[in-house]
Amino acid sequence: MDMNITKILLEWYGDHKRDLPWRKTRDPYLIWVSEIILQQTRVEQGLEYYLNFVDKYPDIRSLARASEQEVLKMWQGLGYYSRARNMLSAAKIIFVDYGGTFPADYNNILKLKGIGQYTAGAIASIAFNQPFPAMDGNVKRVISRLFGVDTPVNSGKGAKRINEILLEMIDHHKPGDFNQAIMEFGALNCKPKNPLCDTCPLSHACQAHLSGRVDKLPVMDRKIKQKRRSFHYLVMLSKNKKELVFMIRKRTGNDIWKNMYDFPELETFESYKNNSRVKLIKTSSVYKHQLTHQLISAKFYIYYFRSLFTVHRSPEYIAIGPGQLDQYPFPRLIDKFIQQELMPEIKKMQD
Ligand code: SF4
Structure with a gap:
C-alpha cells in the first residue's frame, strides 16, 4: 500500500477542509448528531438542522428527555425520519445504561440503535482516536477509483474489499482526520460527476484516471426494484x-x-x-x-x-x-x- 496516498490526502484536507462546527469538537454526542444528520443529506442543508438541533438538545440528557413528536418536528424536511426516532432511543439508552456518558468502545457504539459501521467508525475515530474506517458513499467512490475496484460498491463483496483497503491506509495517529479527509475529498474533489482530475493531487496514482475509467467507477448494483x-x-x-x-x-x-x-x-x-x-x-x-x-x-x-x-x-x-x-x-x-x-x-x- 502506497502510504503516500494517505499523506497526500491528509495534506489536502489540511488545505481544503470546510470550516464546519462539528470539525471543532471531539464531543462524541456532537459528532454523532452531525454524522446522523449528514447521512443522505448535503452539508449545506444539514448545517442549519445541526445548529438548531444542538441548540435545542446540547447534550445526551436534553435529547433523552425530549418527546418523539418534538424531535420529529425538529427533523421535519430532512427525510429518513427513522434516523430521528433511533437517535432518541439511543440517547435514552446512553442516559440510563451509561449514566449519560457516550460509550467509547467501538462494539458498544455499534450496538446503539441507528448506528451502523459507518457511524460507529466515525465516532470512534474522531472522538476517541481509534483506527476504525468510516465508509460512506463518498469514501467508496474515492477508493473504488483510486484502486480500480470494479466490484459493485453496494454489494457485500465490494464493501469488504474497500474496507480492507481502508484498514491498510488509515493513519493510526490521526484516524479521525483520515476518515474526514477522504470523505471531504470525495465531496469536493473526487465528485460523482465531473471530478477535478486535472488538478487532483492523486491523479498520478489513481487507477481509474490512469486507465480512463473515471466515469465507469464506482460500479453500482441496481437490483432493488422501486x-x-x-x-x-x-x-x-x-x-x-x-x-x-x-x-x-x-x-x-x-x-x-x-x-x-x-x-x-x-x-x-x-x-x-x-x-x-x-x-x-x-x-x-x-x-x-x-x-x-x-x-x-x-x-x-x-x-x-x-x-x-x-x-x-x-x-x-x-x-x-x-x-x-x-x-x-x-x-x-x-x-x-x-x-x-x-x-x-x-x-x-x-x-
Ligand atoms: S484523479 Fe480523478 S478520479 Fe482519481 S482520485 Fe483524483 S479526482 Fe478522483
Whole structure:
C-alpha cells in the first residue's frame, strides 16, 4: 500500500477542509448528531438542522428527555425520519445504561440503535482516536477509483474489499482526520460527476484516471426494484367556533413516515354524491416525492363540512387550526401541499 496516498490526502484536507462546527469538537454526542444528520443529506442543508438541533438538545440528557413528536418536528424536511426516532432511543439508552456518558468502545457504539459501521467508525475515530474506517458513499467512490475496484460498491463483496483497503491506509495517529479527509475529498474533489482530475493531487496514482475509467467507477448494483404508490388525501375543513380547522392523522402503522402526521388517506376515492352539507373546494395538483425505494405520488381533495366533522372520532385524527401547524411534524410532501395550496385556500375562505 502506497502510504503516500494517505499523506497526500491528509495534506489536502489540511488545505481544503470546510470550516464546519462539528470539525471543532471531539464531543462524541456532537459528532454523532452531525454524522446522523449528514447521512443522505448535503452539508449545506444539514448545517442549519445541526445548529438548531444542538441548540435545542446540547447534550445526551436534553435529547433523552425530549418527546418523539418534538424531535420529529425538529427533523421535519430532512427525510429518513427513522434516523430521528433511533437517535432518541439511543440517547435514552446512553442516559440510563451509561449514566449519560457516550460509550467509547467501538462494539458498544455499534450496538446503539441507528448506528451502523459507518457511524460507529466515525465516532470512534474522531472522538476517541481509534483506527476504525468510516465508509460512506463518498469514501467508496474515492477508493473504488483510486484502486480500480470494479466490484459493485453496494454489494457485500465490494464493501469488504474497500474496507480492507481502508484498514491498510488509515493513519493510526490521526484516524479521525483520515476518515474526514477522504470523505471531504470525495465531496469536493473526487465528485460523482465531473471530478477535478486535472488538478487532483492523486491523479498520478489513481487507477481509474490512469486507465480512463473515471466515469465507469464506482460500479453500482441496481437490483432493488422501486415500488410505486399513489395516495389520495382527503383534506376536511370545518369551523370550530370561528376558527377554520382541518383533520390531520398520525401515521402509526409500520410504514414510511411513522409517527408523523398527514391527512386521512384513501386508496380509492368515492364522491360524496349530492350531500349539500359537504362541498368539494379544491382538487390539488399531483405531488411527487422520491424515496430510496419508493416513488410516492399524491393528490389532495379539500372538502368543507358545514357541520363539524364527527365521522372520524378516532385517536388517530386531530382537528387543528393553522396556528397549531408548527407543533406537528409533517413529511416534506405534506408540508409542501399545506404551504402551497391549503394555506392560501384557508386564507381565501377566512378573508
Ligand atoms: S484523479 Fe480523478 S478520479 Fe482519481 S482520485 Fe483524483 S479526482 Fe478522483
